[in-house]
Amino acid sequence: MGVVTQPSTESAMKANHPPNRRRVVVTGMGVETPIGHSPDEYYNNLLEGVSGITQIQAFDCSDYPTRIAAEIKSFSADGLVAQKLSKRLDKFTLYILAVGKKALADGGLTATQMKEIDKSRCGVLIGSGLGGMKVFSDSVEALTKVSYRKLNPFCVPSTFTNIGSSLLAMDLGWMGPTYSISTACATSNFCMLNAANHIIDGDADIMLCGGSEAPILPIGVAGFVACRALSERNDDPTKASRPWDLGRDGFVMGEGAGVLLLEELEHAKKRGAKIYAELLGGSFTSDAYHPTNPHPKGTGAILCMEKALSRSGVTREDVNYINAHATSTPAGDIKEFQAIVHCFGKNQELKVNSTKSMIGHLLGAAGAVEAVATIQAIQTGWVHPNVNLDNPDKDVDMKVLVGQKKERLDIKVAMSNSFGFGGHNSSILFAPFR
Numbered sequence: 001m002g003v004v005t006q007p008s009t010e011s012a013m014k015a016n017h018p019p020n021r022r023r024v025v026v027t028g029m030g031v032e033t034p035i036g037h038s039p040d041e042y043y044n045n046l047l048e049g050v051s052g053i054t055q056i057q058a059f060d061c062s063d064y065p066t067r068i069a070a071e072i073k074s075f076s077a078d079g080l081v082a083q084k085l086s087k088r089l090d091k092f093t094l095y096i097l098a099v100g101k102k103a104l105a106d107g108g109l110t111a112t113q114m115k116e117i118d119k120s121r122c123g124v125l126i127g128s129g130l131g132g133m134k135v136f137s138d139s140v141e142a143l144t145k146v147s148y149r150k151l152n153p154f155c156v157p158s159t160f161t162n163i164g165s166s167l168l169a170m171d172l173g174w175m176g177p178t179y180s181i182s183t184a185c186a187t188s189n190f191c192m193l194n195a196a197n198h199i200i201d202g203d204a205d206i207m208l209c210g211g212s213e214a215p216i217l218p219i220g221v222a223g224f225v226a227c228r229a230l231s232e233r234n235d236d237p238t239k240a241s242r243p244w245d246l247g248r249d250g251f252v253m254g255e256g257a258g259v260l261l262l263e264e265l266e267h268a269k270k271r272g273a274k275i276y277a278e279l280l281g282g283s284f285t286s287d288a289y290h291p292t293n294p295h296p297k298g299t300g301a302i303l304c305m306e307k308a309l310s311r312s313g314v315t316r317e318d319v320n321y322i323n324a325h326a327t328s329t330p331a332g333d334i335k336e337f338q339a340i341v342h343c344f345g346k347n348q349e350l351k352v353n354s355t356k357s358m359i360g361h362l363l364g365a366a367g368a369v370e371a372v373a374t375i376q377a378i379q380t381g382w383v384h385p386n387v388n389l390d391n392p393d394k395d396v397d398m399k400v401l402v403g404q405k406k407e408r409l410d411i412k413v414a415m416s417n418s419f420g421f422g423g424h425n426s427s428i429l430f431a432p433f434r
Contacts, residue, residue, distance in 0.1 A: 021200055022199060022200050022202065022264050022265070023264070023265040023278060024196045024199045024200060024262055024263070024264065024265070024278065024279045025262070025263055025264075025265050025268050025276075025277070025279065025433055026261065026262060026263075026275070026276045026277045026278070026279060026430070027107045027108075027261050027263045027273040027275055027276065028103040028104060028105075028107025028108070028109070028260070028273075028276075029103055029106055029258075029259070029260055029261070029372050030098075030099040030101070030102030030103035030104075030105075030106060030257075030258070030259045031102075031256065031258045031259075031368075031369055031372050032072060032075060032098060032099050032256045032257045033052065033072070033256040033359055033362075034070040034071060034072050034255070034256060034359050034360070035050050035051070035052040037074075037075075038102070039106070039372050039375075039376055040376075042369075042372065042373075042376075043372070043373060043376035043377075043380070043384070045358075046358055046373060046376075046384040047384050049358065049384075049385050049387045049404070049405075051070075051237075051238035051241075051357075051358045051359075052070040052071075052254070052359050052360070053068055053069065053070045053237045053238055053240055053241060053252050053254075053358075053360055054068065054069075054070075054071065054237050054238075055234070055237060056069050056071065056216065056221070057071060057073070058217060059217060059218055061218070061221060064221060064222070065225055065230075066224075066225055066230040066231065066232055066234065066250075067234045068231070068233070068234055068237040068240055068252060069216045069221070069252060069253045069255075069360065070241075070252060070253065070255065070359050070360035070362075071254075071255060072256055075091075075094075075098075077094045077098045080097060080098040080101050080102075081094055081097045085097075085167075088152060088154055088158065089135075089158060089163075089167075090131075090132035090133070090135040090158050090214065091134060091255075092128050092130075092131065092132060092133075092213055092214040092257075093132065093158065093163055093164040093167065093212075095164075095212040095214065095256065095257035096128075096165070096167075096168060096212045096257060096259070097164065097167060097168055097171065099210070099212070099257040099258065099259045100124070100126065100164075100259045101168075102259070103210075103259040103260065103261045104172075104261060106261070107261040107263075107273060108271075108272075108273055108274060109261075109271075113271055114172075117205075117206065118205070119172070119175050119176070120175045120176060121176050121203075121204050121205045121206070122172070122175070122176045122206040122207070123169070123174060123176030123195070123198060123203075123204045123207050123208075124165040124166075124168050124169045124172075124207070124208045124209070125165060125177065125179060125180065125181070125191045125192075125194055125198075125207060125209045126165045126168070126180060126191060126208065126210050126211060126212060126257075126259060127161055127165075127180040127181045127182050127183075127187040127188065127190065127191045127210075127211050127212075127364055128164070128180065128182060128187060128213055128364045128365070129183075129184045129185060129187045129213060129215075129364025129365075129420070130213060130215050130220065130363065131159050131160060131161040131163075131182070132159035132160070132163070133214070133215060133217060133219060133220055134214065134217055135152070135155055135158040135159050136155070136159045137217060137218070137219050138155075139151050139152065139155040139159075161182045162179055162180040165178050165179060165180050166178060168208065176198070176203065176204045177195075177198045177203055177207070181194060182364065183420050183422065183424040183426075184363070184364065184420030184421040184422055184424060185325075185327075185361065185363050185364065185366055185367075185418060185421065185424075186284075186367065186418040186419055186420035186424040186425065187363075187365075187367065188364060188366060188368035188369075188370075188418060189282065189284075189416070189417075189418040189426035189427070189428050190284060190424070190426055191209045191210060191211060191368075192209045192210060192260060192262070192279070192282075192367070192368065192371060192428060193281075193282045193283075193284065193428055194209075195208075195209035195260075196209075196262055196279050196281070196282075199262060199264050204264075205263065205264045205267040206261070206262070206263050206264075206267065207261075207262045207263075208259055208260075208261055208262075209259065209260055209262060210257065210258045210260055210365070210367075210368035210371070211258065211362075211364045211365040211366070211367060211368040212257035212365050212368075213255055213362050213363045213364045213365040214255050215253055215255060215363055216253055216255050220253065221253065224253065227292065228250070229251060230250045230251060230253065231248075231249050231251060231252050232250070233249060237252075238388075239388050240252050241328045241356055241357050241358070241361075241388065242328055242387075242388035243324070243326035243327065243328045243333050243354040243356060243357050243386060243389070244326065244333050244334075244337065244354070244389060244392055244393050244396045244401060245328075245388055245389050245392060245393065246391040246392065246393050246394075247390070247391060248330060248333065250328065250329055251327040251328045251329055251356065251361040252328065252356075252360035252361060253360055253361060253363070254356075254359050254362040254363075254366075255362060255365075256359075256362050256365055257365050257368065257369075258365055258367075258368030258369035258370075258371060258372050260371060260372070260375075262279060265278075275433045276378075276379060276433075277375045277378050277379070277431060277433060278430065278431050278432070278433045278434075279428070279430055280312040280313070280413065280429040280430065280431050281308065281311045281313075281314075281428075282308045282311070282312065282426065282427050282428035282429055283304050283305075283307035283308040283426070283427055284304065284424070284426050285301075285303045285304040285307065286422075286423045286425065287300035287301075287423030287425065288300070288423060291421060291422060291423075292421050293331065294331060294332055294335040294336070294419065295335070295423070296335070298335045298336070298338055298339035298342065300423060300425045301335070301336060301339035301417070301419065302339045302342050302343060303425075304417075304425035304426065304427045305339065305340070305343045305417070306343060307427075308415065308427040308428070308429055309343075312429045314413050314429060316343060316344055316346070316347060318412050318413040319344060319347065319350065319412070319413045319414070319415050319429070320349040320350055320351065320411060320412050320413070320414075321350070321351050321352075321374070321383060321409055321414040322340060322344075322350065322351075322352045322414070322415045322416075322417065323352075323353060323354070323370050323371075323373060323374045323377075323414065323415070323416040324336055324340070324352050324353065324354050325366075325417045325418050325419045326354035327354075327356055327361050328354075328356060328357070328361075332419070333393070334393060334395050334396070336417065336419070337352075337395065337396050337400075338395070340352060340400075341397070341400070350400055351383055351400070351402050351407065351409055352400050352401050352402065353383055353384060353385065353386050353401070353402040354386055355369065355373045355384070357385075357386050357387045357388055357389075358384075358387055366418060367416065367418035367426065367428070370416050371416050371428065374414045374416045374430055377409070377414065378411045378414060378430060378432050381408060381409065381410060381411075382406050382407070382408060382409070383406065383407050383409045383411075385402055385405050385406050385407075386401055386402050386403065386404065387404055388404075389401065389403065389404055390404075411432065412431065412432075413430070413431045414429070414430045414431065415427055415428070415429055416429075416430070
């Protein structure tokens with residue numbers, strides 16, 4: 001499989017968005033991660049270099065070549081999800097319901113305001129790369145070991161990636177655009193950008209968007225072991241995820257969810273909402289090259305980043321922070337770094353880091369929790385470290401990468417990248433609200 005033609009990226013840099021288009025701002029955030037259950041707890045731990053990677057406790061994986069992951073040890077949906085519902089839903093769906101409501105609460109949408117808003121103009125777009133794998137796995141086991149009569153009547157809909165968005169919309173009574181997108185590890189960015197587009201196009205005034213994943217179970221780990229994608233640094237879990245380090249040997253699986261409350265600017269101002277950042281825009285492209293390997297010349301990633309700039313009316317010089325996809329794989333890290341240098345190499349202010357060095361790779365939820373980290377960097381003026389970068393790869397420049405300690409940075413425009421199996425590329429741009 002290979003590229004027949006080499007697409008030009010020049011056309012990506014020509015157009016600017018109309019100056020009078022509807023503006024999209026972030027007014028609420030929610031997370032569930034291995035190192036924090038709120039945006040502040042999560043980001044404070046990132047700034048301090050705290051790792052959430054440990055030996056797997058969810059199941060016995062003693063005979064697996066990979067026995068480490070970034071698990072959430074103390075998740076509770078009490079008070080956020082009805083107990084009856086909690087018992088039958090897959091964990092990825094519970095994450096969506098709980099974190100979506102956290103984002104709403106963080107956004108200050110009071111009970112009175114919830115009654116007053118036009119619910120036909122409120123939507124939910126939260127995706128997952130893998131969906132309800134636990135429910136599906138349990139159903140297959142029941143089917144093969146007992147009988148089809150033992151299957152939960154909700155087993156099929158509970159595996160669908162759209163079920164979380166649907167149930168959250170039902171809970172809130174929101175009748176606007178509600179669905180999910182699944183583009184592997186680029187899922188969250190696709191969801192957030194499409195949610196923003198619904199607001200820009202006038203389809204909605206408010207959107208809850210992001211991603212969720214709960215893959216740390218036998219079939220999830222075994223599947224990625226079969227791909228030879230996971231780190232086997234089992235004896236030193238906190239050192240296993242090491243983007244751009246010469247000793248990296250694969251990514252570490254993580255779990256959790258991130259949700260942003262996006263809102264049309266005038267709508268947010270009218271209700272007196274706190275504005276965390278502005279979502280300027282972004283872009284998607286396809287490598288059209290290989291199911292799992294990045295394009296050797298980074299063509300799709302370069303095209304994606306340049307289109308994101310053009311569509312958002314942002315110059316290369318404006319971007320001085322990038323939260324990279326960088327998963328800790330030998331090929332992927334370098335190809336993304338080279339693509340970044342191709343696009344932004346002359347920007348002396350640019351700083352790049354990878355949140356995955358501490359929380360592993362949350363697959364379909366990665367982009368959402370990394371968007372929260374990006375927005376928190378804008379809010380605090382601090383960018384978190386790249387932990388475990390002890391021996392940088394010879395093909396990276398440490399003047400560009402953040403070191404092993406947090407760094408001060410007055411962010412002008414931030415980019416968050418997510419790339420996925422299948423050649424899906426996505427770049428999203430956030431900036432301080434002005």
